[in-house]
Amino acid sequence: MSRVIVIGAGITGAGIARDLSLRGVEVTLLERNAPASGATGRCHGLLHSGARYAVSDPRAAIECAKENLILKKIAPYYVEDTGGLFLAINEDEAAYGDRLLDACRRASIPMEELSCEESPNKHAVRCLSTNDAAIDPFLLTLANLYDARRNGAIIRTGAGVELIEDGRVRLDDGNKARADVIINATGHECSSLKKDTRLQVRPDKGTILVTERRVCDVVLNRMRPPSDGDIIVPSHTTSLIGTTSAPSSSTVPAREEYRMLMREAVALLPSLKGTRIIRAFSGVRPLIGSGEGRSLSRDYRLEADNGIITVAGGKLTTYRLIAEKAADMAMRLLGERGECRTREPLPNILRDAPARDILCNCEQAAGRLIEMDFLRPADLWKYNRIGFGACQGMRCAKNAGRERELLEERWKGVKPVLDDVQLRQSYLTWASYMSRLGSSK
Ligand SMILES: Cc1cc2nc3c(=O)[nH]c(=O)nc-3n(C[C@H](O)[C@H](O)[C@H](O)COP(=O)(O)OP(=O)(O)OC[C@H]3O[C@@H](n4cnc5c(N)ncnc54)[C@H](O)[C@@H]3O)c2cc1C
Incomplete structure (x- = not known):
């Protein structure tokens, strides 16, 4: 069976992994952090x-x-x-x-x-x-990954790729993996893995x-x-x-x-x-393209070069179509046939959560995802909306066991929205929490 490696578990990589696995291709997806940790988890949805x-x-x-x-x-x-x-x-x-x-x-x-x-x-x-x-961009990404997984794909998170060379990828931990086609879906970082790409990202x-x-x-x-x-x-x-x-x-x-x-x-x-x-x-x-800001197109491009497909640009809204085009390109390179089946419904990855599962009161967020073996427990809070509501995790971070990480991440986003005096007071509060939690900063 042909093997494809997809790099990046944003919505594009997740959509491609689903598409190819539904066509019967053996797919391994490698993501450096957690799913949707790039642009996908930082858009308006x-x-x-x-x-x-x-x-x-x-x-x-x-x-x-x-x-x-x-x-x-x-x-x-x-x-x-x-x-x-x-x-x-x-x-x-x-x-x-x-x-x-x-x-x-x-x-x-x-x-x-x-x-x-x-x-x-x-x-x-x-x-x-x-x-x-x-x-919801987080859940949409997970649903694509979950469907890819149940159709045979291997999903690895915490697996960063350092280099693509001669049909192989070298991972951060020094291990290598080989594939017939490699798809680079690393968003705005795609040209650091494929330095000679003609796509002007x-x-x-x-x-x-x-x-x-x-x-x-x-x-x-x-x-x-x-x-x-x-x-x-x-x-x-x-x-x-x-x-x-x-x-x-x-x-x-x-x-x-x-x-x-x-x-x-x-x-x-x-x-x-x-x-x-x-x-x-x-x-x-x-x-x-060339130019900057609003003058640049929101379009997407795909490039195939030496067994490597690079995908860049586009929108969350059009991810399924972009994935279909990338998968068509991969099938051509593999010399295989197989129809796109991603117009079939995605699975429901949410389950009914009993009241005792409520982890965040202001969001009424519960441990409500069905089990997915590729998700690290440390990453679950993002997909359960812990720290997304009015208290910004002050109450619920403890329930998720992520106090320090949430405080660090939230401070980055709170700083620019505070006035000078309020900023100083909040910094004091933040710093005292962080010292209690043992921050190195
Ligand atoms: C502010 C903002 C608002 C937006 N609003 C909307 C909107 O409302 N609607 C809409 O349709 N679109 C919107 N978009 C566009 C949309 O977010 C993106 O088009 C889409 O999320 C891109 O997904 P992606 O998978 O290509 O990239 P990303 O989501 O960036 O995914 C790339 C993934 O690759 C991983 N990665 C990177 N390097 C490596 C490596 N070396 N090894 C392993 N993994 C790696 C990253 O960790 C990341 O998870 C918005 C974008 C922004 C920035």
Whole structure:
């Protein structure tokens, strides 16, 4: 049987592992950290309707629109079908609405005019609605991995790849593994494993703010071309305010980003004023091409060279399609046949959790995942939403046995959202907890 190694357990690598294992290929997936620890676990989880790209990139918009419908069908456990609104808050934006409506009509994206009375922003001058939704990126990734695993794939976490050479990969621990095809799905880091790739991959930082409560039950978009601070996405008990776009591979949110995002978010939803922001976080997109920030395409590319397939770019929304194309390419290189079967439903990896399983009261998060042998107990908190709610893990980190790690991670996101005086007080509290927990810092 042909063997394929997939490197990276973001949504792209997880989707590819599922696709190939459903086609009967022997797959080993190697992930340096835990699943979804790159851009996938640091995005808004917006299941795009396609409208956002309808004017600027109709091809990407059409792909999003099709995948939106497919994912709603195959992954209902992980999707919240919220719908989305585009709101204009001035006449220029209202005029852009005409172009948006026209482009959505041409791309077959559902979009309809609503009365401004129906907008959550009473100052909006125009309101259009579409079928955006929210999707949980952590659970979607795990469900793909779980399905790959039950179809024979080997999933190894904590297994970083140092080098790809002559049909083999060398791991951090010095071990080597051989395969007929190697797929590099390491996101913005893909060119460090394949230095001679012709794909021009540009790391692009995006920062997101987390609100202390859910501020709106529908996805809110600003009615203008994609720009900084133009979206609010419901995410379980919170909302996510996004985002920025700047050339950088840093995952540390900055204070200026927080200020800009708050200013724009309050313009989009005035009732947000005074809402507590509990944290900021940043992710890194692998953008393709020359230029920077918003001028770069959100498209994806695949490259096959000497038995190595490199995949970069794209969106969470289109991961299934990207995985299908990568798997088709791998099958061609292997000289094998096998139809794509990823339009079949994903398994439900959530189980009913008894009340005694509740680990975090503010999120009502429970130990609710079915058992997956590739997950390390130390990583479970992310997928159970421990530390994601209003208390940010202060109460529940202990239940998850992750006090120190959560405090360290959360401090990174809390720092940029605090004022000077409050920052000093919080630093004192944080430092005293960390010294009790034995931090080296
Ligand atoms: C701020 C932000 C907001 C976004 N919002 C949305 C959104 O709302 N909707 C949407 O559709 N898309 C969104 N996106 C885009 C989406 O997040 C990405 O397109 C998608 O997650 C990319 O997944 P990936 O698997 O290719 O990369 P990643 O998720 O980055 O996965 C790469 C994986 O490879 C692993 N890895 C790296 N190097 C090695 C190595 N040497 N050995 C082993 N493993 C390695 C990493 O640990 C990581 O787990 C957003 C992106 C950002 C940054």
